[in-house]
Amino acid sequence: MSWWCSSSRQTWTWAPKPYLGALLIVAGVLAVAGWWLIRGRHTDAMVEARAASLSAGDTGLTTAGSTNEGTGTGRSVALLCGVLGLWACLDWPLASLGAGYLATAQMMRQILMVMVVAPLLLFATPAPLAARAVGWGKRLSVLRAMSRPAFAVPVAALTLVAVNAPAVVDPLVKTPYGAFAIDAAWVCAGFALWLPVQCPHPGVRRLTGGAAVAYLIGQSIVPVLPGFFMTWADFPIYSTYELAPRVFQGFDAVTDQQTAAAVLQVGGMVLLWIQISYRFLKWGYQQMEEGSPRRKPIPGAGTLTP
Amino acid sequence: MPADPNPWTRRRFLGAGAAISAGAALGSCSLNRGSTPDDSAEKPETGKWAGDELDPAWDKPDVSFTDLDGNPFPFREATKGKLTLLFFGYTNCPDICPVYLSTLASAREAIGTGPGSKPDVYFVGVDLPRDTPDVVKTYLKNIDPTFMGLTGSEAVINGALAEVKAPPIELGPADSEGNYEVGHASWATVYLAKDDLGHRRYPFGVRQQDWVRDLPRLDRGKFR
Numbered sequence A: 001m002s003w004w005c006s007s008s009r010q011t012w013t014w015a016p017k018p019y020l021g022a023l024l025i026v027a028g029v030l031a032v033a034g035w036w037l038i039r040g041r042h043t044d045a046m047v048e049a050r051a052a053s054l055s056a057g058d059t060g061l062t063t064a065g066s067t068n069e070g071t072g073t074g075r076s077v078a079l080l081c082g083v084l085g086l087w088a089c090l091d092w093p094l095a096s097l098g099a100g101y102l103a104t105a106q107m108m109r110q111i112l113m114v115m116v117v118a119p120l121l122l123f124a125t126p127a128p129l130a131a132r133a134v135g136w137g138k139r140l141s142v143l144r145a146m147s148r149p150a151f152a153v154p155v156a157a158l159t160l161v162a163v164n165a166p167a168v169v170d171p172l173v174k175t176p177y178g179a180f181a182i183d184a185a186w187v188c189a190g191f192a193l194w195l196p197v198q199c200p201h202p203g204v205r206r207l208t209g210g211a212a213v214a215y216l217i218g219q220s221i222v223p224v225l226p227g228f229f230m231t232w233a234d235f236p237i238y239s240t241y242e243l244a245p246r247v248f249q250g251f252d253a254v255t256d257q258q259t260a261a262a263v264l265q266v267g268g269m270v271l272l273w274i275q276i277s278y279r280f281l282k283w284g285y286q287q288m289e290e291g292s293p294r295r296k297p298i299p300g301a302g303t304l305t306p
Numbered sequence B: 001m002p003a004d005p006n007p008w009t010r011r012r013f014l015g016a017g018a019a020i021s022a023g024a025a026l027g028s029c030s031l032n033r034g035s036t037p038d039d040s041a042e043k044p045e046t047g048k049w050a051g052d053e054l055d056p057a058w059d060k061p062d063v064s065f066t067d068l069d070g071n072p073f074p075f076r077e078a079t080k081g082k083l084t085l086l087f088f089g090y091t092n093c094p095d096i097c098p099v100y101l102s103t104l105a106s107a108r109e110a111i112g113t114g115p116g117s118k119p120d121v122y123f124v125g126v127d128l129p130r131d132t133p134d135v136v137k138t139y140l141k142n143i144d145p146t147f148m149g150l151t152g153s154e155a156v157i158n159g160a161l162a163e164v165k166a167p168p169i170e171l172g173p174a175d176s177e178g179n180y181e182v183g184h185a186s187w188a189t190v191y192l193a194k195d196d197l198g199h200r201r202y203p204f205g206v207r208q209q210d211w212v213r214d215l216p217r218l219d220r221g222k223f224r
Helices: A020-038 A045-056 A071-092 A096-101 A102-122 A127-134 A140-146 A149-162 A168-172 A174-197 A211-218 A224-231 A254-292 B010-029 B096-111 B135-144 B154-163 B208-220
Strands: B052-061 B066-067 B072-074 B084-089 B119-127 B148-151 B185-192 B197-203
Touching: A020 A071, A071 A096, A071 B066, A071 B119, A096 A102, A102 A254, A127 A140, A140 A149, A140 A174, A149 A174, A149 A211, A149 A224, A168 A174, A174 A211, A211 A254, A211 B072, A224 A254, A254 B096, B052 B185, B066 B154, B084 B096, B084 B154, B084 B197, B096 B135, B096 B208, B119 B135, B135 B148
Parallel strands: B084 B119, B119 B148
Antiparallel strands: B052 B197, B066 B072, B066 B148, B084 B185, B185 B197
């Protein structure tokens, strides 16, 4: 059993070949979740104090602790889906196919990791757990800086463009360490991309409403660039996938590359725009509710004063 | 007045969007997929070559294969004066042969017309029990119908392999289903039209873009 996937140039077989590193990471996430469920302190003094102060007066601050999102069931479902997505992304067959045979599989892994697993795991993280992990000191300052769009946009964009560059992909996927570095870069890019709108720490102010929508629309541009080059290049841009043994007859390197570009652009866009649409509608309904006269009766309304 | 909590103003977003669009537009200028190389204009020759130069050059194998219709095919005479690529492989090869031939076929298609677009590519089946003429014909038809198949006796093929400095046919052990691998040279030898000598050989790993760059030059008689 290998510890991580890599390009092998061997003929593809559908015989299962699990990876030890992937299993350990998935087990690690589950262990943290289990520990939190059984032994974790589900309350945090600062979180409670903030929630209390926020409920006393509307400050307009939006953090993980101040919203009513994330019911226990919702978080559990998100965790389950996130862990399953993580496992599918890191283990056979998708990881094997992506590392050495099909650019399409590699792009599916990237989309899965960046657009699905990262936001689900952030959503599944309870605010007290995030507060306990990061604390309220210097690490929180770092997290706040990372959660700013000015940091997240370039980091996510540059990382995603870099890990799709042939000069990076071809040498790295040859070894398990290199392939691991690519996967780690996806995780970093995914968390960087989603932190500004999905940071679970209650001490971090998130983008909401129109700002979140605008931010996500901006981030939806990023996948276009690598996808653009993959679609319109004259030749296969990745030697790894060009010279790999064929998995499906008739699915040549150029077709694979164009399909990968479609997955990257269309798949990534669809997932991102689902989020954008959801946030836009939620924001719209909030705006309407705030404008509705039935929502908050005005004290003293209807009384006559001399 | 409180500071704007969102540093991403509309102006900044528009600026970033415009910059990215401009970058994409500039990038597209260097990409012209689907274009056919302009044969009328002599392209500047670059010094880069794929594969290995053969020094001294190799003679064509002086053997007589059998073509797929069962006729004798004296290789040296039949390919005289043509840009010729000779590749030894087998139709049940799971990795190298189909990838190598598909890459070459795609490159030939990408060249379109003009020099290098119609090299004579010969595939010699080294798996004598399984590479029957019909099997080789079907195999090549699926990859590139312009590729030509050849067969022959073990002595003939081993003689040809010796002339391209490759080891003789070596059958691997059969698995439970009776499948076996065949050891074979994983390169194509390129014989130029101008002198019928092999000046370069291209091992597995040569990419489409390398073939597209090199084949027209080889067709013009250049090899370094």
